[in-house]
Amino acid sequence: MIEHLLHFDLSALGIGYGTLLLFVLLIALLLTGIPLAFVTLLVALIFALGWFGPMAVPLITSRVYSFVSSFVFVSVPMFVMMAALLDRSGIARDLFEAMKLVGGRMRGAVAVQTIFVSVILAAMSGIIGGEIVLLGLLALPQMIRQGYDRKLAIGVICAGGSLGTMVPPSIVLIIYGLTANVSIGDLFTSAFIPGFMLAGFYVLFVIVRVKLNPGLAPMPEPDDRPWSEKIKLLKGLVLPVLVIGFVLGSIYGGIASVTEASALGVAGVMLSTLIRGELTLSMLKGAALQTLSTCGMIVWIGIGASALVGVFNLMGGIDFVSALLKGVSDTPIVVILTMMAILFFLGMFLDWVGIALLTMPIFVPIVKDLGYDPVWFGVVFAMNMQVSFLSPPFGPAAFYLKSVAPKDITLGEIFRSLLPFIAIQIFAVGLLVAFPAITGH
Numbered sequence: 001m002i003e004h005l006l007h008f009d010l011s012a013l014g015i016g017y018g019t020l021l022l023f024v025l026l027i028a029l030l031l032t033g034i035p036l037a038f039v040t041l042l043v044a045l046i047f048a049l050g051w052f053g054p055m056a057v058p059l060i061t062s063r064v065y066s067f068v069s070s071f072v073f074v075s076v077p078m079f080v081m082m083a084a085l086l087d088r089s090g091i092a093r094d095l096f097e098a099m100k101l102v103g104g105r106m107r108g109a110v111a112v113q114t115i116f117v118s119v120i121l122a123a124m125s126g127i128i129g130g131e132i133v134l135l136g137l138l139a140l141p142q143m144i145r146q147g148y149d150r151k152l153a154i155g156v157i158c159a160g161g162s163l164g165t166m167v168p169p170s171i172v173l174i175i176y177g178l179t180a181n182v183s184i185g186d187l188f189t190s191a192f193i194p195g196f197m198l199a200g201f202y203v204l205f206v207i208v209r210v211k212l213n214p215g216l217a218p219m220p221e222p223d224d225r226p227w228s229e230k231i232k233l234l235k236g237l238v239l240p241v242l243v244i245g246f247v248l249g250s251i252y253g254g255i256a257s258v259t260e261a262s263a264l265g266v267a268g269v270m271l272s273t274l275i276r277g278e279l280t281l282s283m284l285k286g287a288a289l290q291t292l293s294t295c296g297m298i299v300w301i302g303i304g305a306s307a308l309v310g311v312f313n314l315m316g317g318i319d320f321v322s323a324l325l326k327g328v329s330d331t332p333i334v335v336i337l338t339m340m341a342i343l344f345f346l347g348m349f350l351d352w353v354g355i356a357l358l359t360m361p362i363f364v365p366i367v368k369d370l371g372y373d374p375v376w377f378g379v380v381f382a383m384n385m386q387v388s389f390l391s392p393p394f395g396p397a398a399f400y401l402k403s404v405a406p407k408d409i410t411l412g413e414i415f416r417s418l419l420p421f422i423a424i425q426i427f428a429v430g431l432l433v434a435f436p437a438i439t440g441h
Helices: 002-006 010-031 036-051 054-068 071-088 091-103 109-125 129-146 150-165 171-180 184-212 227-252 258-275 281-314 317-326 332-347 352-369 374-390 396-402 411-434
Strands: none
Touching: 010 036, 010 317, 036 054, 036 281, 036 352, 054 281, 071 091, 071 109, 071 129, 071 171, 071 258, 071 281, 091 109, 091 129, 091 227, 091 258, 109 129, 109 150, 109 184, 109 227, 109 258, 129 150, 129 396, 150 184, 150 374, 150 396, 150 411, 171 184, 171 352, 171 374, 184 227, 184 258, 184 374, 184 411, 227 258, 281 317, 281 352, 317 332, 317 352, 332 352, 332 374, 332 411, 352 374, 374 396, 374 411, 396 411
16 A cells, blocks of 8 residues: 555645545554654655655654753653653652641642642653553542542543643643743643643542532541641651642743753752652663653654654645645634644644644644634643543553552443543633733733
């Protein structure tokens, strides 16, 4: 099939049928199980040779180089390294224990405490998978043992653990900023309130649910520990708060760029583990290998997506899709909602990295033409990607939790548990679209 395509002048199809063939070829290859990175690169090569001939291949390499040579991209492995070190240290465990004292004697306190811990972990690293696994190991057994409704416990862990998408320093916002060529510092500032707003919605949902149905969550167990022990536990909050202060404070204060702040973060987490007596060579080696694996995946997807978008742009595809989207309606907000629907649909099947790198070069120029701020759109995009982490059939949050959950908890039960939280996320997307001022834009 591929050989036949290469000997055929694909440009004879015209941009309409060419776009359709490109999309069908993408889906067909993905269904074979080939990773997205290699599928996009292969399709880019087929269309470069079939549409323009061999002379177009150097254009692919120039697109790829411009993606991987960005200075801001250095921050991605740094934040991944922070998350990898957190995974291997006892910082998250101590943080969870310390937050028990904050939860107090409120019904559903452990669920609320889990959301607060999620926010702090998200603000420390901006990585999602590790958070859900950590919370699945720390919070899920406690909530099940205390008699929490399983669906509520599962939903809180998956939704809370996915907050790294929104809460700065979010890797999603960094990749969007690189792709859309907008200030990542501005994106972080704009996402700050929406991120905490979403966490607030989760807390409110838990409080209202347990108020309406007290059987969903018991009153917390009495804490008979002496105050001297409680004060020791509170020390677990000190190091995480200091790391967050260094990272976000240096960015918002204009002291350091995002890349420099990410290096400060790694140094802060390493120092924290050293103070705690947990820093070992094997821990560093494990964290470094996890960082290489995660960033390798992001880079390969970036290379493939950059190549494909570059070829599609040369074909005139971006102008074609732009005209198609603008033709949906004369009302700009309807075009934005159409984009949200497309992102929501793609989020059910593709990784957020691929979605960002494939769609944002097409969507962001349209957003600008419609008179909207690309920084605001970046925050709305990140909120939309929150939904993709939970939505079936391939919501990664469900699979992360399944890897550490008791065997009697099925994937079907996890996805059913996530439905109310998906509804909250869609409501939050709607609020950001209706009231852009929430982002400060």
